[in-house]
Amino acid sequence: MNAIGPIERDYRAKRVEVRERLYPTPKAVARIKPMKAMLRVTDPEIKELVSQYKAIDIVPWENATRAERIKAIKKQVSSKHHVSIALLEGTCRNRKYVQARDECAYRIHNEVENLSLAQIGRAMGGRDHSTIWHSIDRHMNRIKRGDVQ
Numbered sequence: 001m002n003a004i005g006p007i008e009r010d011y012r013a014k015r016v017e018v019r020e021r022l023y024p025t026p027k028a029v030a031r032i033k034p035m036k037a038m039l040r041v042t043d044p045e046i047k048e049l050v051s052q053y054k055a056i057d058i059v060p061w062e063n064a065t066r067a068e069r070i071k072a073i074k075k076q077v078s079s080k081h082h083v084s085i086a087l088l089e090g091t092c093r094n095r096k097y098v099q100a101r102d103e104c105a106y107r108i109h110n111e112v113e114n115l116s117l118a119q120i121g122r123a124m125g126g127r128d129h130s131t132i133w134h135s136i137d138r139h140m141n142r143i144k145r146g147d148v149q
Contacts, residue, residue, distance in 0.1 A: 022148060023107055029064040029072045069112045070123050077104040089125030099139075103148070105132050106139035 004012075064072070078085050081100035088100055101124065108120050109132070117129035124132065142148050 018143065019110060022143065023111070025111070026061050026072060026076070028060055029068045066112055066115065070108055073107045073111060074104055077107065091125075099142070102135040102139040102142075105135040109136050 061069070074085050074088060077083075077100055078088050081096065081103070083097055083100045087097050088104055090097070105120060105124055108115065108123065109117075115123075117132045121127040121129050121132045139148075
């Protein structure tokens with residue numbers, strides 16, 4: 001029997017609502033295609049992505065590969081926290097970097113489907129699955145306390 005009750009249903013709905021408010025799903029992912037002409041884009045968010053590359057192809061989030069989604073999440077988190085991707089994947093234990101790393105692991109866990117904790121750990125710079133689990137747990141606690149911007 002796999003039925004859930006009304007309390008669990010409300011709890012899950014609240015979690016989804018909070019996740020969408022804190023981390024809205026991106027409209028598209030930038031996929032670099034060499035030797036292509038520049039695309040004409042009208043959406044300002046996508047235009048900003050296009051301006052970062054000379055030759056680019058815009059892919060809807062639903063059609064992006066796992067690696068592209070992970071790369072996009074890392075880029076968003078690193079720009080939000082003003083941290084380079086190398087420091088995001090690094091071993092520095094400064095609070096600023098650790099919190100960014102925790103958010104990145106949490107978002108990859110929730111937004112990229114069918115990834116094990118070990119796979120997320122490899123994507124986050126070769127971390128152990130238990131480290132990723134602890135990062136996700138710490139970030140969830142920060143969300144519950146309201147410490148996330």
